[in-house]
Structure formats: structure tokens, C-alpha cells
Amino acid sequence: MNKTVLKSMEIIKLFFKEEKLTLLQMIEKTGLPKTSAYRMAESLLELGFLEKDQEGAYRLGLIFLALGNLVADRLDxxxxxxPYMKRLRKETGEAVNLVIRDGDEAVYIEKVDTQERVRVYTQIGRRAPLYGGACPRILLSFMEQDEQEQLIESFQMIRYAKGTPENKEELRQLIQKTRKNGWSISHSELEDHSSALAAPIFNHKGDVIAGISLVGPEVRFRDEARAKEMIEKLIEASRQISVELGAGDR
Known part of the structure; x- marks a missing residue:
């Protein structure tokens, strides 16, 4: 590998932990000769990877902000x-759904169907209210509290099935429980006799950007031991997806 590139990367990595460094501090931390360190630092400065403050100390340039946003935006x-959805289906035997928020609704953008003969069918593009069902509600539960409360106040609580939350106070209690647990569960909220388990997916800013859920007939989700096992696998999948999206190891 090119030694100059490697040494330049060594300098850049110093700023992963330090906000700013003088040339002397960079030399001390890298062990580079003064002339080499200066030449590399000035080259990085000219390219925009570093910038100088008024005291002459170096810090990361704004180009990293642009590059970081590009990487984050281009992660589909x-x-x-x-791949995690397919693994979940293999491990649990249940269907797996992925939802994102669109205004006051959740939109189903990906799915992996179960191979079981008795199943709950979900169509990609389907919309559901954020207050109904485990997966839509996971998006509501982990958003900023002010925005969350504004949405709750705006909801007209329509009863889609026998288990749909009846009022806003019940919804607030479900949200509180979801945030405490880190996952949500629903029984007969959007369709009678159907159940779902859901977990949040976070982006590099720590914002909830999607929900992932296991969905199936209610009878298969009422078994506490089986539900506990599915929850563990679901949470691990959501964590790994979040890490790939830059959220860090939560």
C-alpha cells in the first residue's frame, strides 16, 4: 500500500479522538519527522480534509461532513x-415486515413472507396509522417527544380491529411501555386474529427511521416462551441493521 496515503490516514485518524491538534502534537502522536508531518498536514489542508483555526491548530475539514451525509443518504x-429479514424468517418461521414513516402513517416498504400455510399477508405500499399495530407504533414511540405529542393530539382514533387502542391515554401508556422495553407487541390491532412484534431501527444521528416486525396469526404469538425467543432475535436484527446504518453499537 502507498506509504504516503497510509501516513496521511494516520494523521486523519488522530482527529477521531481529538477536536484539534497543533503540528507539534501531531508529530508527537505519529512519530513522523517534522518535515514529513508538515508536508502531509498542509497537503490535507489544501485538499480540504483539514482546516486551521485562528491559533494555527489543525482540525477536520467540512468535507467530512459532506462525505458523511453522502454515505448516510446513499445507504438503502x-x-x-x-438479509437480516430473511434470516429472521428462517429463524422464526414468521413473516417479516419493514416500515418507514410518511407523515402520520407508516408505509410498508419491504417484506419477507412466511412459508407457513396459515399466515398474515401484508402488501408492500400498504399504509397504517402510527397508533395501530406494533410496527407503526414503534416509529411513534421512539420519535422526539414534542413531535410525538403533536401527532397524538392530531389522531382521530379509528378502530380497525378489536385490539386497536381505544383512546389517546391508552396509546400513551402503550408508548411508555414500548420505550421502556425497547420493543412493541400488538394483538388484533389492524386485523383481527393477527399479531406482531416490532423493534426500532436507528440511523447515524440516533433517530428512529424504520421499524422491523415479525407478523403472524395471533395464536402463534400468545405463547410466552416462543414470543420471548422471537423478541430476542428481532432486537438483535434491529441492532445490527442500525449499526450498518451508522447508529453505533447501541
């Missing part, structure tokens, strides 16, 4: 999530 959550 569906392509990142799909």
Missing part, C-alpha cells in the same frame, strides 16, 4: 435490512 435501508 431496504438492501441493508433484507
Amino acid at each position: 435501508i431496504r438492501s441493508v435490512a433484507l
Whole structure:
């Protein structure tokens, strides 16, 4: 590998932990000769990878902000999530859905169907209210509290099935429980006799950007031991997807 590139990367990595460094500090930390360190630092400065403050100390340039945003924006959550969704289906036998928020609704953008004969069918593009069903509600539960409360106040609580939350106070209690647990569960909220388990997916900013869920007939989700096992696998999948999207190891 090119030694100059490697040494330049060594300098850049110093700023992963330090906000700014003088040339002398860079020399001390890298062990580079003064002339080499100066030449590399000035080259990185000219390229925009570093910048100088008024005291002459170096810090990372704004180009990293632009590059970071580009990487984050170009990560397709569906392509990142799909392998984990397929693994979840294999491990649990249940269907797996992926939803994102669109206004006051959740939109189903990807799915992996179960091989079981008795199943709950979900169509890509389907919309659901954020207050109904485990996966839509996971998006509501982990958003900023002010925005969350504004949405709750705006909801007209329509009863889609026998288990749909009846009022806003019940919804707030479900949200509180979801945030405490880190996952949500629903029974007969959007369709009678159907159940779902859901977990949040976070981006590099720590914002919830999607929900992933296991969905199936209610009878298969009422078994506490089986549900606990599915929850563990679901949470691990959501964590790994979040890490790939830059959220860090939560």
C-alpha cells in the first residue's frame, strides 16, 4: 500500500479522538519527522480534509461532513435490512415486515413472507396509522417527544380491529411501555386474529427511521416462551441493521 496515503490516514485518524491538534502534537502522536508531518498536514489542508483555526491548530475539514451525509443518504435501508429479514424468517418461521414513516402513517416498504400455510399477508405500499399495530407504533414511540405529542393530539382514533387502542391515554401508556422495553407487541390491532412484534431501527444521528416486525396469526404469538425467543432475535436484527446504518453499537 502507498506509504504516503497510509501516513496521511494516520494523521486523519488522530482527529477521531481529538477536536484539534497543533503540528507539534501531531508529530508527537505519529512519530513522523517534522518535515514529513508538515508536508502531509498542509497537503490535507489544501485538499480540504483539514482546516486551521485562528491559533494555527489543525482540525477536520467540512468535507467530512459532506462525505458523511453522502454515505448516510446513499445507504438503502431496504438492501441493508433484507438479509437480516430473511434470516429472521428462517429463524422464526414468521413473516417479516419493514416500515418507514410518511407523515402520520407508516408505509410498508419491504417484506419477507412466511412459508407457513396459515399466515398474515401484508402488501408492500400498504399504509397504517402510527397508533395501530406494533410496527407503526414503534416509529411513534421512539420519535422526539414534542413531535410525538403533536401527532397524538392530531389522531382521530379509528378502530380497525378489536385490539386497536381505544383512546389517546391508552396509546400513551402503550408508548411508555414500548420505550421502556425497547420493543412493541400488538394483538388484533389492524386485523383481527393477527399479531406482531416490532423493534426500532436507528440511523447515524440516533433517530428512529424504520421499524422491523415479525407478523403472524395471533395464536402463534400468545405463547410466552416462543414470543420471548422471537423478541430476542428481532432486537438483535434491529441492532445490527442500525449499526450498518451508522447508529453505533447501541
